[in-house]
Amino acid sequence: MSEVVQKAKLAKQAAPKLGLLSTEQKNNALLRMADALVAEAESIIAANAEDLQRGRESGISTSLLDRLALNRQRIEAMADGLRQVVALPDPIGDTLEAFDRPNGLQIRKVRVPLGVIGIIYEARPNVTVDAVGLCLKTGNAVVLRGGSSALHSNKRIVEVLHDSLKSTDVPADALQLIMDPNRASVDEMLKLNGLLDVLIPRGGASLIQNVVKNATVPVIETGAGICHTYIDASAQPDMALKIAINAKVQRPSVCNSMETLLVHRDFAERHLASIAEQFVQQMVELRGDAEAQRLVPTVKAATESDWDTEYNDYILNVRVVEGLDEALAHIRRHGTMHSECIVTENEANAARFLQEVDAAAVYHNASTRFTDGFEFGFGAEIGISTQKLHARGPMGLPALTSSKYCIVGEGQIRG
Amino acid sequence: MSEVVQKAKLAKQAAPKLGLLSTEQKNNALLRMADALVAEAESIIAANAEDLQRGRESGISTSLLDRLALNRQRIEAMADGLRQVVALPDPIGDTLEAFDRPNGLQIRKVRVPLGVIGIIYEARPNVTVDAVGLCLKTGNAVVLRGGSSALHSNKRIVEVLHDSLKSTDVPADALQLIMDPNRASVDEMLKLNGLLDVLIPRGGASLIQNVVKNATVPVIETGAGICHTYIDASAQPDMALKIAINAKVQRPSVCNSMETLLVHRDFAERHLASIAEQFVQQMVELRGDAEAQRLVPTVKAATESDWDTEYNDYILNVRVVEGLDEALAHIRRHGTMHSECIVTENEANAARFLQEVDAAAVYHNASTRFTDGFEFGFGAEIGISTQKLHARGPMGLPALTSSKYCIVGEGQIRG
Numbered sequence: 001m002s003e004v005v006q007k008a009k010l011a012k013q014a015a016p017k018l019g020l021l022s023t024e025q026k027n028n029a030l031l032r033m034a035d036a037l038v039a040e041a042e043s044i045i046a047a048n049a050e051d052l053q054r055g056r057e058s059g060i061s062t063s064l065l066d067r068l069a070l071n072r073q074r075i076e077a078m079a080d081g082l083r084q085v086v087a088l089p090d091p092i093g094d095t096l097e098a099f100d101r102p103n104g105l106q107i108r109k110v111r112v113p114l115g116v117i118g119i120i121y122e123a124r125p126n127v128t129v130d131a132v133g134l135c136l137k138t139g140n141a142v143v144l145r146g147g148s149s150a151l152h153s154n155k156r157i158v159e160v161l162h163d164s165l166k167s168t169d170v171p172a173d174a175l176q177l178i179m180d181p182n183r184a185s186v187d188e189m190l191k192l193n194g195l196l197d198v199l200i201p202r203g204g205a206s207l208i209q210n211v212v213k214n215a216t217v218p219v220i221e222t223g224a225g226i227c228h229t230y231i232d233a234s235a236q237p238d239m240a241l242k243i244a245i246n247a248k249v250q251r252p253s254v255c256n257s258m259e260t261l262l263v264h265r266d267f268a269e270r271h272l273a274s275i276a277e278q279f280v281q282q283m284v285e286l287r288g289d290a291e292a293q294r295l296v297p298t299v300k301a302a303t304e305s306d307w308d309t310e311y312n313d314y315i316l317n318v319r320v321v322e323g324l325d326e327a328l329a330h331i332r333r334h335g336t337m338h339s340e341c342i343v344t345e346n347e348a349n350a351a352r353f354l355q356e357v358d359a360a361a362v363y364h365n366a367s368t369r370f371t372d373g374f375e376f377g378f379g380a381e382i383g384i385s386t387q388k389l390h391a392r393g394p395m396g397l398p399a400l401t402s403s404k405y406c407i408v409g410e411g412q413i414r415g
Numbered sequence: 416m417s418e419v420v421q422k423a424k425l426a427k428q429a430a431p432k433l434g435l436l437s438t439e440q441k442n443n444a445l446l447r448m449a450d451a452l453v454a455e456a457e458s459i460i461a462a463n464a465e466d467l468q469r470g471r472e473s474g475i476s477t478s479l480l481d482r483l484a485l486n487r488q489r490i491e492a493m494a495d496g497l498r499q500v501v502a503l504p505d506p507i508g509d510t511l512e513a514f515d516r517p518n519g520l521q522i523r524k525v526r527v528p529l530g531v532i533g534i535i536y537e538a539r540p541n542v543t544v545d546a547v548g549l550c551l552k553t554g555n556a557v558v559l560r561g562g563s564s565a566l567h568s569n570k571r572i573v574e575v576l577h578d579s580l581k582s583t584d585v586p587a588d589a590l591q592l593i594m595d596p597n598r599a600s601v602d603e604m605l606k607l608n609g610l611l612d613v614l615i616p617r618g619g620a621s622l623i624q625n626v627v628k629n630a631t632v633p634v635i636e637t638g639a640g641i642c643h644t645y646i647d648a649s650a651q652p653d654m655a656l657k658i659a660i661n662a663k664v665q666r667p668s669v670c671n672s673m674e675t676l677l678v679h680r681d682f683a684e685r686h687l688a689s690i691a692e693q694f695v696q697q698m699v700e701l702r703g704d705a706e707a708q709r710l711v712p713t714v715k716a717a718t719e720s721d722w723d724t725e726y727n728d729y730i731l732n733v734r735v736v737e738g739l740d741e742a743l744a745h746i747r748r749h750g751t752m753h754s755e756c757i758v759t760e761n762e763a764n765a766a767r768f769l770q771e772v773d774a775a776a777v778y779h780n781a782s783t784r785f786t787d788g789f790e791f792g793f794g795a796e797i798g799i800s801t802q803k804l805h806a807r808g809p810m811g812l813p814a815l816t817s818s819k820y821c822i823v824g825e826g827q828i829r830g
Contacts, residue, residue: 016771016773101790101792105781107791114803115773191628193628197803197804198804214631215631216628216629216630216631218634218802218804236826238826239826242826242828243826246828246829250828250829350823354821355435358434358527358530360819360820361819361822362819362821362822363822363823364821364822365823365824365826365827366520366823366824366825366826366827367829369828370520370822370827375516376516376820377514377516387633388529389612389613389633389635389805390804390805392818392819392820393819402803402804402807404775404776404807405775405777405791405808406769406779407781407785408769408778408779408780409780411658411780413662413665414661414782414785
């Protein structure tokens, strides 16, 4: 039996016990884990140093080394993350619906854990702790498969967490880390129907696409965001500028930042030059269609593939459109159904945009950067679903749950 | 471009328009379709006769021929099914949540269509009409891939439906039927990420397992049901008998019927012989463990694989257990998370059973046969989900929808 199958089986065996624990039992375990991480910070930092050393030797990029690096402050942030999850309401056991049937059957739909969640992720070791916290709080066992570059760090973190669970009611088997750094262990997880109830990929576009395109286990797809802001003819110029700048530069590296600015011709004639100037001052490179280039000579020509690129960087596409219909058509063709915005004072156009755009989050007069679990008030960041099944948009703890029907009768049979 | 890709693209192009139609526009189309089916009954019956002829020549079973056969009555039932869908509330556009954030953002979560739904099914041509009705009512385009044995019937039905849509606002392209009878066209649908938003298999266990195990498009799994009834020590004998008989023989061929009866030793000593007699009178063959055989000599020995078999027939497994824990362990090992029942007067045991059994529907003192969209009051039968993601248990129209967040601001940006 492979490591993946063996550990997934252990997780599956542990899941029913975990699913029955009270909120208090689960919170107690989360607090023990948080304390243990801080208490064992030195040994975690030492293990992390091995990963960093190997990373430097194999020549991985500075930004990747930064994401990989742990220090006392980052470990305390991980522990704080667990304590924040303790403070969130426990969705398990909630009654979602309750109704009686004419034959007297009492039907109740209640929230239950999903069972076993597989998480496939990359370099940042904090995802290990994040994922464990969110899964355990929702009564789910978890099988982690982190990036090979963080293997020593993840191994030590999971040892610390396992040890801390010994004095709690959470079965240690509910938390499994796959040690095999080969790609084959990921491929195996993707097909583990019957042992894993769901897979959540966290990382870059290629990791996510590999999981989505090859997994037969149900997947919650997160991540890719080619987000647009459309400035309509009637937009307030100040508001439009403020929203566009925020959507692009407040944090360009994340999925809810803007990649393409669509501007109504009338607005562009009057304001595109000054908006472009502001972007250039913010060190943003502009690429545009012929009309944008005509109005702003410093704009470079966008290639056809630029419209389909998630830069996550200080680069912005600009296109001048004839009106709302052309903007909607562009978004339908190039968007990734993540976050889309219209800036307008025209209520009819705003209503059409909100109704017709098919995306997880559609904005009128606000920055796409708000698509986020914390900003929505959900208090935890599992990810942002860009698929239509099960969960869409920012996912709070309920996204890690399922439901069942409990039916109470007095001997009813079907006629 | 293959037939599958071509037709899926047409459906995807039609989906946005369909998704924006009003309830009245969709209902009007459903009523036109219902009328057209009745008006064109003769030509549908003629096409069906070709399928029946080919089926007889290729030696398919009598029961399959019966499921395939159409007559005026069955076509009228299909039309009535569409009219019943007209009467159901339209979930699209419903506000699921609405909340304001401290920064003034107004967030609303609204129901939207899934987009394009692929349905893969077997012999019964009525599924064609069923699926079209449920998908169109929820604003979804649909790509149908029926069984090759029903190809002529399905082709004629879809022609009739297409014609009837000409005088409506529903784009005819929203309804596509794959004509290629080869297995390759199914395989192609399973991997059509980006064009199909979800796949729903409807049919026998092997069809469903093929879709679940090979699809990379998200799947809603329906169907397989190895359902148990556990008669506890304190069960009322009359109630236990009535529920067990109903769960097995009221309609043995369906997924929510019972395959295995678990009986507490104390109850078995007193009542298993008389219960067994009732089952034998109902022509049910009994297979059991050693203890059941000791108490009822006519019970045959069950093989290990019997406990994992969905008979859908007049066959029942019987096992005598020491108590609730053994019953729960048996269900965990052999159940398919569909429908499970405890018959007991012991409230503590009932509560444990309802909480600990991991299944779509868990019953106390009622027949598992009630797991059904109509019996739950949902008014339509899309199927019964046996998976944990998106939908679980009987699925009403909302199971064919997704959601999106609409956010209205006044120029808010993220700090």
